[in-house]
Amino acid sequence: DAGVIQSPRHEVTEMGQEVTLRCKPISGHDYLFWYRQTMMRGLELLIYFNNNVPIDDSGMPEDRFSAKMPNASFSTLKIQPSEPRDSAVYFCASINTLRGSITDTQYFGPGTRLTVL
Amino acid sequence: KQEVTQIPAALSVPEGENLVLNCSFTDSAIYNLQWFRQDPGKGLTSLLLIQSSQREQTSGRLNASLDKSSGRSTLYIAASQPGDSATYLCAALGAGGTSYGKLTFGQGTILTVHP
Numbered sequence: 001d002a003g004v005i006q007s008p009r010h011e012v013t014e015m016g017q018e019v020t021l022r023c024k025p026i027s028g029h030d031y032l033f034w035y036r037q038t039m040m041r042g043l044e045l046l047i048y049f050n051n052n053v054p055i056d057d058s059g060m061p062e063d064r065f066s067a068k069m070p071n072a073s074f075s076t077l078k079i080q081p082s083e084p085r086d087s088a089v090y091f092c093a094s095i096n097t098l099r100g101s102i103t104d105t106q107y108f109g110p111g112t113r114l115t116v117l
Numbered sequence: 118k119q120e121v122t123q124i125p126a127a128l129s130v131p132e133g134e135n136l137v138l139n140c141s142f143t144d145s146a147i148y149n150l151q152w153f154r155q156d157p158g159k160g161l162t163s164l165l166l167i168q169s170s171q172r173e174q175t176s177g178r179l180n181a182s183l184d185k186s187s188g189r190s191t192l193y194i195a196a197s198q199p200g201d202s203a204t205y206l207c208a209a210l211g212a213g214g215t216s217y218g219k220l221t222f223g224q225g226t227i228l229t230v231h232p
Contacts, residue, residue, distance in 0.1 A: 033220075042222055042223070042224045042225070043206065043208075043222040044222075045219050048218075048219075056218075056219070058215065091160060091161070093161075102148075102210075102218045103149055103168070103210060104166075105166050106163075106220065107163075108153075108160035108161040108162075110158075110159055110160045111158075111159075111160055113158075
């Protein structure tokens with residue numbers, strides 16, 4: 001099992017540019033979570049999906065942020081336009097509740113370190 | 118809204134010491150309390166998960182306890198080793214209201230174990 005895969009691992013962009021972060025959950029996992037980690041605010045949940053459907057996006061900070069999950073094996077988090085305060089590490093995590101429940105531990109990807117200049 | 122606090126923010130100890138990391142949470146409506154390890158530039162690795170009905174969980178040199186009524190959890194690391202150096206995060210999984218199914222994380226404790 002390759003684990004949760006995120007790309008790119010590092011992204012440097014200029015303010016105003018569109019940024020797209022990608023996540024491939026573990027095969028067979030039916031929940032997918034996007035988190036953001038900063039020094040000031042720690043690790044925060046942005047949005048999560050169940051069976052490709054967004055369930056709770058109350059953590060998405062602004063309309064500049066959007067997330068999609070077109071199929072069970074792929075999700076994107078897009079920031080348009082990006083701002084320096086979006087600089088953070090973005091993590092994706094997944095759970096298989098078909099053999100367990102949402103109370104099981106989440107499997108995290110390695111993260112994407114985003115720097116907006 | 119659930120708030121999770123970890124004390125201390127950083128800890129530096131010599132190899133071989135036993136140590137305790139503390140975690141407190143404000144809302145007792147939780148499914149479980151989870152402890153993660155984060156190495157620099159890496160994702161989070163689950164260490165221990167304590168269900169709300171449990172008092173403690175053990176894995177090797179790690180022991181985590183949970184007192185839901187007082188909103189506290191501790192992670193005990195026995196005979197610490199340099200390889201234990203990492204950031205340790207606790208997270209509460211919400212069981213009700215707007216926190217349902219969501220992990221709320223503490224800010225973490227940065228642990229350094231020197232030889």
